[in-house]
Amino acid sequence: xxxxxxxxxxxxxxxxxxxxxxxxxxxxxxxxxxxxxxxxxxxxxxxxxxxxxxxxxxxxxxxxxxxxxxxxxxxxxxxxxxxxxxxxxxxxxxxxxxxxxxxxxxxxxxxxxxxxxxxxxxxxxxxxxxxxxxxxxxxxxxxxxxxxxxxxxxxxxxxxxxxxxxxxxxxxxxxxxxxxxxxxxxxxxxxxxxxxxxxxxxxxxxxxxxxxxxxxxxxxxxxxxxxxxxxxxxxxxxxxxxxxxxx
Amino acid sequence: xxxxxxxxxxxxxxxxxxxxxxxxxxxxxxxxxxxxxxxxxxxxxxxxxxxxxxxxxxxxxxxxxxxxxxxxxxxxxxxxxxxxxxxxxxxxxxxxxxxxxxxxxxxxxxxxxxxxxxxxxxxxxxxxxxxxxxxxxxxxxxxxxxxxxxxxxxxxxxxxxxxxxxxxxxxxxxxxxxxxxxxxxxxxxxxxxxxxxxxxxxxxxxxxxxxxxxxxxxxxxxxxxxxxxxxxxxxxxxxxxxxxxxxxxxxxxxxxxxxxxxxxxxxxxxxxxxxxxxxxxxxxxxxxxxxxxxxx
Numbered sequence: 001x002x003x004x005x006x007x008x009x010x011x012x013x014x015x016x017x018x019x020x021x022x023x024x025x026x027x028x029x030x031x032x033x034x035x036x037x038x039x040x041x042x043x044x045x046x047x048x049x050x051x052x053x054x055x056x057x058x059x060x061x062x063x064x065x066x067x068x069x070x071x072x073x074x075x076x077x078x079x080x081x082x083x084x085x086x087x088x089x090x091x092x093x094x095x096x097x098x099x100x101x102x103x104x105x106x107x108x109x110x111x112x113x114x115x116x117x118x119x120x121x122x123x124x125x126x127x128x129x130x131x132x133x134x135x136x137x138x139x140x141x142x143x144x145x146x147x148x149x150x151x152x153x154x155x156x157x158x159x160x161x162x163x164x165x166x167x168x169x170x171x172x173x174x175x176x177x178x179x180x181x182x183x184x185x186x187x188x189x190x191x192x193x194x195x196x197x198x199x200x201x202x203x204x205x206x207x208x209x210x211x212x213x214x215x216x217x218x219x220x221x222x223x224x225x226x227x228x229x230x231x232x233x234x235x236x237x238x239x240x241x242x243x244x245x246x247x
Numbered sequence: 248x249x250x251x252x253x254x255x256x257x258x259x260x261x262x263x264x265x266x267x268x269x270x271x272x273x274x275x276x277x278x279x280x281x282x283x284x285x286x287x288x289x290x291x292x293x294x295x296x297x298x299x300x301x302x303x304x305x306x307x308x309x310x311x312x313x314x315x316x317x318x319x320x321x322x323x324x325x326x327x328x329x330x331x332x333x334x335x336x337x338x339x340x341x342x343x344x345x346x347x348x349x350x351x352x353x354x355x356x357x358x359x360x361x362x363x364x365x366x367x368x369x370x371x372x373x374x375x376x377x378x379x380x381x382x383x384x385x386x387x388x389x390x391x392x393x394x395x396x397x398x399x400x401x402x403x404x405x406x407x408x409x410x411x412x413x414x415x416x417x418x419x420x421x422x423x424x425x426x427x428x429x430x431x432x433x434x435x436x437x438x439x440x441x442x443x444x445x446x447x448x449x450x451x452x453x454x455x456x457x458x459x460x461x462x463x464x465x466x467x468x469x470x471x472x473x474x475x476x477x478x479x480x481x482x483x484x485x486x487x488x489x490x491x492x493x494x495x496x497x498x499x500x501x502x503x504x505x506x507x508x509x510x511x512x513x514x515x516x517x518x519x520x521x522x523x524x525x526x527x528x529x530x531x532x533x534x535x536x537x538x539x540x541x542x543x
Contacts, residue, residue: 056435077441090435094432098424107438
């Protein structure tokens with residue numbers, strides 16, 4: 001792991017977070033370079049979601065720091081971190097059900113001025129025409145796949161420097177999962193840096209550059225996606241049994 | 248005789264609508280604090296009544312300057328509501344919703360005591376006729392409306408319209424609705440939730456101040472214990488509609504105003520509250536989610 005600071009986008013250093021007596025994260029260090037897709041794999045409750053949340057300062061930190069574009073954001077208010085260019089697509093897609101597709105998209109550009117808002121909206125509509133077609137429809141009435149696209153579109157509204165996705169493939173039909181990972185790869189080709197948390201380890205490792213394996217709040221393995229995928233433990237626990245875990 | 252009966256009915260209906268309008272504003276303010284502020288603000292009507300007392304004090308001090316009186320009521324309501332925010336904040340942060348109810352009960356009790364002991368030696372206060380507009384009557388057909396009632400009904404509708412426009416047509420409203428539907432996602436999207444919460448107290452205070460002015464206009468006098476009665480009515484309207492249902496709350500506020508006004512006119516007066524609450528008990532048992540369901 002080279003220490004090339006020029007290309008480091010996000011650096012998490014020795015981060016620990018606990019909920020009461022439970023240690024959710026223990027001295028976690030990881031980094032994401034510009035233009036990378038980095039995947040966090042691990043089972044439920046391993047601390048992946050907590051880590052993504054902690055980047056947005058959603059939890060109180062015991063020790064350690066989060067550096068984004070060279071700036072310490074560990075204790076900044078969430079809204080300032082979001083405004084500085086980090087976007088989280090929450091687990092379960094997190095669309096606002098009783099608002100229209102358009103209103104959801106506008107919320108994604110909460111910090112933009114009017115011209116940027118319109119520009120980004122046009123871009124998102126061009127990228128995902130389905131959202132334009134459904135723009136007046138209540139978001140809660142969309143299908144699961146459409147909701148995931150809305151979630152991504154809403155995330156792109158702010159043109160983030162770092163896109164974090166929490167379990168994006170969860171609960172999607174297999175066809176849609178294929179489509180989703182295609183979108184992720186395309187976004188990365190367009191220049192988006194992506195931090196992915198996934199239980200669908202096979203798919204995630206196929207599309208990402210590097211990966212970290214989480215277990216009970218610790219990183220127990222890290223390396224390029226290929227190295228992690230070829231690790232015997234990962235093969236047995238996360239790839240071999242995958243068809244049973246994600247029917 | 249028949250003509251007279253109709254006139255009484257008309258007058259009662261207008262009165263019911265005026266009272267219902269005041270309940271409606273209070274219900275909106277209460278729901279705003281519930282959904283955005285994250286608190287169960289039982290003391291909201293108490294703070295409104297307190298603003299009426301301050302309005303009265305300013306009227307006394309300025310030789311009945313109406314403009315200053317109205318400004319005082321609205322400003323007082325905003326300031327008092329905002330002043331409670333730091334008390335609620337730690338409870339809201341640790342999601343102790345039941346505790347917010349306990350805290351608001353405490354605030355209500357203290358507010359009552361302040362009004363009882365410190366203002367006008369605890370006696371009811373009467374607003375001067377030129378403020379209340381009880382005397383100036385307008386006759387429309389068989390219905391007689393006082394200026395105060397007219398302003399209350401009309402002004403409340405305008406206030407509601409502006410509020411609903413804000414909620415459904417502006418960026419501010421989108422932020423509020425997102426917070427009400429999914430606080431976690433609202434935060435992830437970068438909505439500054441603490442600032443929005445404080446703003447919800449200010450808007451609830453503004454609405455409370457407006458209702459305080461209208462209440463003074465329709466009622467003409469006020470006393471501290473009316474706050475408890477008001478609080479119960481607001482609670483009833485909120486429960487009737489389903490907690491946090493804004494539009495439903497508006498409708499049930501008018502329903503309660505009308506039931507109350509008409510039962511006051513045509514049934515033994517002492518039973519008004521029993522009848523209103525009897526109705527609510529029936530609704531809560533038969534339709535536990537309220538007349539209009541949750542969060543429409």
